[in-house]
Amino acid sequence: MAKRNLVSKIHKTNLILHSSMLAKHIPVTKRLNRSLLSRMLKKHGMIYVKPDKGSQGKGVIRVEKTKYGYRYQKGMKVFKFNSFCSMFSSIRKHFGQKKYVLQKGIRLLKYKGRPFDFRVMIQRNPKRKWECTGTFGRLAHPRKAVTNGSQGGTIYEPSALLSPFANKKRSARILRRMNKLAHVTATRLSRTYPQLNELGVDIGLDRRLKPWIFEVNTYPDACPFSLLPDSRALRKIVAYGKAYGRRHRTRCSKAKRAP
Ligand SMILES: Nc1ncnc2c1ncn2[C@@H]1O[C@H](COP(=O)(O)OP(=O)(O)OP(=O)(O)O)[C@@H](O)[C@H]1O
Ligand SMILES: [Mg+2]
Numbered sequence: 001m002a003k004r005n006l007v008s009k010i011h012k013t014n015l016i017l018h019s020s021m022l023a024k025h026i027p028v029t030k031r032l033n034r035s036l037l038s039r040m041l042k043k044h045g046m047i048y049v050k051p052d053k054g055s056q057g058k059g060v061i062r063v064e065k066t067k068y069g070y071r072y073q074k075g076m077k078v079f080k081f082n083s084f085c086s087m088f089s090s091i092r093k094h095f096g097q098k099k100y101v102l103q104k105g106i107r108l109l110k111y112k113g114r115p116f117d118f119r120v121m122i123q124r125n126p127k128r129k130w131e132c133t134g135t136f137g138r139l140a141h142p143r144k145a146v147t148n149g150s151q152g153g154t155i156y157e158p159s160a161l162l163s164p165f166a167n168k169k170r171s172a173r174i175l176r177r178m179n180k181l182a183h184v185t186a187t188r189l190s191r192t193y194p195q196l197n198e199l200g201v202d203i204g205l206d207r208r209l210k211p212w213i214f215e216v217n218t219y220p221d222a223c224p225f226s227l228l229p230d231s232r233a234l235r236k237i238v239a240y241g242k243a244y245g246r247r248h249r250t251r252c253s254k255a256k257r258a259p
Contacts, residue, residue, distance in 0.1 A: 006189075010031060047063045057151040073144075108205065117138055118178060119203075120203060122186045136225060139258075166209065198219075
């Protein structure tokens with residue numbers, strides 16, 4: 001199959017859902033329609049609405065059912081409504097002609113009151129075996145519901161963000177678990193797309209420290225690794241990339257470095 005199909009979130013999610021091991025870690029993801037959004041909000045309370053072919057957190061909307069009605073957040077703006085009808089007629093204006101997906105919202109762990117998640121980089125090593133080459137944590141901009149660096153997120157060493165929730169041993173176990181998920185994801189996707197060489201897997205943790213895969217990127221950016229105190233991961237990522245003909249950017253303009 002041609003690799004260009006791999007921009008669709010729905011398509012990628014459907015492929016990895018074939019793995020029962022992964023399926024338990026993927027929040028319900030469906031194509032958006034009005035009645036499904038209404039039902040999913042009643043069931044889960046919070047839903048992420050995203051462009052099927054989006055990137056960099058652009059156009060991602062968090063929708064919630066509250067005690068008083070409904071609210072949604074896009075960028076830094078929050079909109080409130082007293083009925084589903086009025087909320088939907090407002091939110092649909094953002095959609096245009098694009099295809100959108102709905103995903104069950106995960107209540108992410110927070111650090112300094114801001115949600116965070118992780119990006120796991122996995123690449124083909126010189127022996128053409130899948131290998132996890134690095135992970136960074138991303139802390140959301142103080143007023144946003146997305147953690148992307150390009151949306152003002154801050155890049156952290158994963159253990160720094162995990163330290164309030166898990167001791168060293170448990171943090172290491174969580175990181176290994178995320179690597180395992182990335183590995184199974186890469187193995188699964190490359191069965192259909194053998195030409196894949198690298199993936200960036202976006203993983204969030206809920207309050208019980210269970211990992212959830214939000215999406216898989218087939219053209220991941222290496223530059224946030226340049227903001228970590230240890231440069232070893234970046235060096236390896238760039239070297240592996242070179243071996244299969246990818247030139248990674250190593251300067252980061254948008255994401256912030258952890259204080
Ligand atoms: N189901 C969810 N529950 C909680 N947070 C979510 C969910 N989906 C997305 N997010 C938040 O929004 C961010 C952007 O979502 P996602 O990665 O799916 O979109 P994107 O625009 O394609 O980004 P990318 O640049 O990685 O391609 C995630 O990193 C995460 O912080
Ligand atoms: Mg993402």
